[in-house]
Amino acid sequence: AILAIVTGFVWVAEMLNTCIEHLADHITKERHPEIGVIKDLAAGAVLIAAITAVIVALFIFIPKIL
Secondary structure, eight states: OOOHHHHHHHHHHHHHHHHHHHHHHHHHOOHHHHHHHHHHHHHHHOOOOOHHHHHHHHHHHHHHHO
């Protein structure tokens, strides 16, 4: 169940990242430094969610492997 939760969290983070990027592109197509920072932060949130999911998986599976 915990793996399903963290996997879902990664998917939700990715969907929010996609929404933020599309919204930012809709506001302006020009390159804007502040919008770039917002997009980078959203992508960073997805990365943190994915790393968290991997750590949880390691906590679950390493004891079973050893």
